[in-house]
Amino acid sequence: MTGYAFDPCAKCEELMQPYLDRELDEVQVREAEEHLERCSYCRRRYRFEVSLRRYVRTAMSEEMPPQLKERLSALRTPLH
Amino acid sequence: MSEPTQQDVRRIAEEARGRVRFEEEALDLSDQVYRVARHLVGSREEAEDLMQETYARAFRSWRTFTPGTNLRAWLLRILTNLNIDRGRRQQRAPQTTSLDEKGDYYLYDRLEEAEGKPLDEERVIERLSQDSIVDALAEVPHDFRDVLVLVDIGDFSYADTAQILDIPIGTVMSRLHRARRILKGELAEEAVK
Numbered sequence: 001m002t003g004y005a006f007d008p009c010a011k012c013e014e015l016m017q018p019y020l021d022r023e024l025d026e027v028q029v030r031e032a033e034e035h036l037e038r039c040s041y042c043r044r045r046y047r048f049e050v051s052l053r054r055y056v057r058t059a060m061s062e063e064m065p066p067q068l069k070e071r072l073s074a075l076r077t078p079l080h
Numbered sequence: 081m082s083e084p085t086q087q088d089v090r091r092i093a094e095e096a097r098g099r100v101r102f103e104e105e106a107l108d109l110s111d112q113v114y115r116v117a118r119h120l121v122g123s124r125e126e127a128e129d130l131m132q133e134t135y136a137r138a139f140r141s142w143r144t145f146t147p148g149t150n151l152r153a154w155l156l157r158i159l160t161n162l163n164i165d166r167g168r169r170q171q172r173a174p175q176t177t178s179l180d181e182k183g184d185y186y187l188y189d190r191l192e193e194a195e196g197k198p199l200d201e202e203r204v205i206e207r208l209s210q211d212s213i214v215d216a217l218a219e220v221p222h223d224f225r226d227v228l229v230l231v232d233i234g235d236f237s238y239a240d241t242a243q244i245l246d247i248p249i250g251t252v253m254s255r256l257h258r259a260r261r262i263l264k265g266e267l268a269e270e271a272v273k
Binding site for chain 1: 099100103107110111114118119124128131132135136139184185187188205208210213214217229231232233237238253256257260263264
């Protein structure tokens, strides 16, 4: 316990997801970044989160089967 | 019947050009739409059916699209509506396991604990297999998963996601938060087995 009523790491955790989703306003971005500069605990976890997201995106990326693309093209309105 | 005027001919030609342009733009986006669709349903076959229905409907109702707005979001709105209409979603009560109540740092902390030392943030990911991520996502209840897939795979903003799913933006944020916690909880269990 730090004795502070306000826990900056808890605040940082709260800001992490919207920060990485680029959904924070400028004031909140500054708040998150100032804390990250000072706190290696949060910094490591933010970096981990970024890698995890990249990894999840790669794992989930599945190309569309070419035959489906052809079937979708065939749905176009015929030109008269 | 009277002969079409020159004005009529011009209007018809203009409309045909607009339609062709619309259909081409929609088809150009199909890879991106499919990547999202694939994870909103359980199988590749379902995703393919859903894509065909979506594009058939989109081409039929192309006039309702407002040019200059987000076409990819418009297509996904059709797709998620069709997905709900067809009752393909297996309704499951949202899980309330203890895992999803853990904090955002839970996965990292569990991996670090298992390693017994501070982790290299990049390397630790290698402990997770790609299959385990796909399996973990399947464990996330549908309502939460839809939001996660649209934001993380579709790269949609919270506002676009709210519009696509027709839910308030606050609900997008809370579902996303819980979805990520559930996903990480599942991955943590898998990784430290």
